[in-house]
Every structure is written in structure tokens, then in C-alpha cells.
Amino acid sequence: LKARPSGMRLLWLSARRDHCLAGGGAVAAAECDLLSRVSAGSRVHHAHTGTGALALACAAAVPGTVAHELVRGGGSGGCGGGGEAGAELRIAHPQGVMRVHASVGRDADGRHVAHSAGMVRTARYLMVGEVVV
Numbered sequence: 001l002k003a004r005p006s007g008m009r010l011l012w013l014s015a016r017r018d019h020c021l022a023g024g025g026a027v028a029a030a031e032c033d034l035l036s037r038v039s040a041g042s043r044v045h046h047a048h049t050g051t052g053a054l055a056l057a058c059a060a061a062v063p064g065t066v067a068h069e070l071v072r073g074g075g076s077g078g079c080g081g082g083g084e085a086g087a088e089l090r091i092a093h094p095q096g097v098m099r100v101h102a103s104v105g106r107d108a109d110g111r112h113v114a115h116s117a118g119m120v121r122t123a124r125y126l127m128v129g130e131v132v133v
Contacts, residue, residue: 017035
């Protein structure tokens with residue numbers, strides 16, 4: 001197997017606010033819990049990575065993290081209403097808003113443990129082509 005060259009990903013976070021989408025249109029602050037941008041290789045992703053969104057949902061459920069403080073300070077409902085574990089987190093990105101959730105608890109030693117994380121993606125074509133047999 002070849003080593004993956006992706007390496008570390010960076011997330012840029014901001015408190016929720018009205019913002020313009022890359023393709024036109026806008027998202028109102030009330031429609032999201034925070035704004036996020038994520039790196040993809042050596043550039044900023046055109047939308048948002050699913051793995052980055054799931055990791056962000058886990059972070060937002062842990063008190064004391066930047067994500068949790070931004071979400072809680074935003075006074076919104078999503079993961080949202082203080083970053084409760086399992087609650088929905090609405091992440092605004094250049095193409096719209098992504099909804100994710102995470103359940104985070106503590107183990108016997110008091111360390112945070114992610115029990116589950118998930119999201120719903122819209123159905124869209126990922127590839128179109130022909131196969132020659």
C-alpha cells in the first residue's frame with residue numbers, strides 16, 4: 001500500500017454570522033452554529049470534508065475546546081445549545097451548511113471518548129462514465 005500524502009488537516013473556525021456562499025447566495029447566522037474552513041492538501045477545501053466535520057462535532061461536544069466555546073457563545077440551538085453531546089451541529093462552509101452530530105463521554109480515567117459521530121449527505125453523482133468489458 002502506498003502512504004497517503006494528505007498529512008495533517010487544518011480547520012479555521014469562526015463564530016456564526018451572516019456570510020456569502022462561493023456560488024452566490026447567502027447563509028444567515030441563525031441557520032448555522034459556527035463557520036468552518038478546512039484544508040485539503042495544500043489548499044482550502046471547496047466545501048468541507050466529512051471527516052473534518054465529524055471531528056469538529058466531537059470537539060464541539062467537549063467543554064473547553066475552541067469549537068465548544070464558539071458554539072456555546074453563539075447562543076444557538078444545535079450542538080449548539082451549549083455543545084451537548086449528540087445534539088446537531090450546523091457547520092457553515094463555502095457551499096452551504098452541513099449537519100453533523102457526535103456523542104462524546106468520559107472513560108473510567110476521565111478522558112474524553114467519542115462514542116459515535118454521524119452526518120447525512122445528499123445523494124449526488126460522484127462519478128459518471130463507461131466501462132468497456
